[in-house]
Amino acid sequence: MTKVMLENLPQVRGEYKFDEPLSKHTWLGVGGKADVMFLPEDEADLQYFLQNKPQDIPVFIIGGGSNLLVRDGGIRGAVIKLSNRSFSKWQICEEKLYCGAGLKNFELKKILPQNGLSGLEFLCSIPGTIGGAFRSNAGCFGSDLAKVLHHARVMDASGHIFKVEPEDFHFAYRYSDFPQDWIILEVCLQSEQKSKQEIEAIIAQNDEYRKNHQPQGIRTAGSTFKNPEGFAAWRLIKEAGCDTLSIGGVKMSDQHCNFLQNDGTATAEQIEQLCEKIIEAVYKHSGVKMQMEVKRVGERLDNDGRS
Ligand SMILES: Cc1cc2nc3c(=O)[nH]c(=O)nc-3n(C[C@H](O)[C@H](O)[C@H](O)COP(=O)(O)OP(=O)(O)OC[C@H]3O[C@@H](n4cnc5c(N)ncnc54)[C@H](O)[C@@H]3O)c2cc1C
Missing domain, CATH: 3.30.465.10 (Uridine Diphospho-n-acetylenolpyruvylglucosamine Reductase; domain 3)
Known part of the structure; x- marks a missing residue:
């Protein structure tokens, strides 16, 4: 988002946080920055923001971040979080x-x-x-x-x-x-x-x-893959030999192999690569194409670390 767009954000009663690291707002503990995070004071404030923001600023709404894999390049535009008690x-x-x-x-x-x-x-x-x-x-x-x-x-x-x-x-x-x-x-x-x-x-x-x-107290996003019709995702993962796969600081949990586990050092890119590797291996082994339950959002970084 350009500096001019940021300068043209409406005067709200809630709070703007610029370059807010989204890793602080997700259970997986990964993710780049939001150009701006907006914490509206109440419904009227949220409405005022949407009606007066520059039209080309995209908006994404985040809840507790427990079902999100935010990529390392972060999210362009405004991320809205309804954390005020009024919500x-x-x-x-x-x-x-x-x-x-x-x-x-x-x-x-x-x-x-x-x-x-x-x-x-x-x-x-x-x-x-x-x-x-x-x-x-x-x-x-x-x-x-x-x-x-x-x-x-x-x-x-x-x-x-x-x-x-x-x-x-x-x-x-x-x-x-x-x-x-x-x-x-x-x-x-x-x-x-x-x-x-x-x-x-x-x-x-x-x-x-x-x-x-289920594993407790780990950096995870719950079930990583949806159960395909007639199958249990964890069983497909195990039978394809993917339950012991890891990339960098991310692996599938020993207790439940459909739960990802970030040891605190993984990047979103490593997590996404592991997911893609598992989808491919399961497909080769069983012919079943698994779908992510965890939602992937934001931008990947290129080799030079740019989004
Ligand atoms: C340990 C663990 C166990 C889990 N167990 C389960 C389980 O048993 N069953 C299950 O279904 N899920 C489970 N999950 C996944 C997750 O908790 C759920 O999907 C949860 O409902 C996501 O809510 P959230 O507020 O964290 O949403 P987020 O992860 O922040 O966002 C998820 C989606 O909801 C959208 N969203 C959030 N708030 C709003 C809003 N106010 N308006 C519009 N869109 C919005 C976001 O844009 C995004 O698309 C688990 C996750 C963890 C970490």
């Missing part, structure tokens, strides 16, 4: 939970039992925010966001706010066709009443399952 408010109305898109899923661990809201326990164990969960149709333990979604409020690229329904976005396994430059503001989720004890028990059981079956 993580919640309220209950007629057994429906209204959550701001910036609410961290983990925060539901308190909200659900305290208010007797069941059916949403699966979400508590998925890292990231409600907005990110909507965009990727995040799910586990037999449920996903689309199954519990009543409606949402969103903002399009020109700042218009409107209500959307689940059938608008062709939700499927870890997929929605929600436009990349629209922003989810608030999600309304359906629930059913259960006792505090019952809900806490489900949450504890889910946490226990994760502890026993």
Whole structure:
């Protein structure tokens, strides 16, 4: 982005962070810089920004960064993060939970039992925010966001706010066709009443399952590849002998070979190369073309380190 564009950013109430390293905002801990990160104060501030920014500044929205591989060249334009508390408010109305898109899923661990809201326990164990969960149709333990979604409020690229329904976005396994430059503001989720004890028990059981079956406390982005129809990605990876592959500081986790593990020294380029190598090897071995579940965004660096 040119200096002139940056100088023409609108006067907002929120914060601009120039040349913000995105490695600080992703679970994998890699990624180059955003030309500018914008942290809006509230919805009106976000709307003002979109309606007054120079048109040629592209916008990308980041949630908790738990499903992103940001390339080493970073992201051109503005990266928007809804980290202000105004985006993580919640309220209950007629057994429906209204959550701001910036609410961290983990925060539901308190909200659900305290208010007797069941059916949403699966979400508590998925890292990231409600907005990110909507965009990727995040799910586990037999449920996903689309199954519990009543409606949402969103903002399009020109700042218009409107209500959307689940059938608008062709939700499927870890997929929605929600436009990349629209922003989810608030999600309304359906629930059913259960006792505090019952809900806490489900949450504890889910946490226990994760502890026993998935690596904890590592730099990862969760499942790297989607499970192809009729196959488990981890099994395809293992059978192709890719579970022990590594490049630089990245390898597949010993505990779950569909989870990437960055030891803290890997670059995004090394992670992407390992993923491409695995996709190719699995295809050669089994004829199945795996797709990334982790979203790759931003620019690769050339051999001279330029994006
Ligand atoms: C340890 C671990 C375990 C995981 N387990 C699971 C699991 O069981 N099931 C599962 O589905 N996923 C899992 N994931 C992946 C990830 O947590 C989910 O995909 C999560 O929903 C991503 O949310 P996020 O806020 O981090 O989004 P990000 O990673 O920041 O972004 C993901 C996408 O959402 C978009 N986005 C984010 N916020 C908004 C918004 N407000 N409006 C519009 N678009 C937005 C981004 O542009 C991007 O396209 C796991 C990840 C980790 C690290």
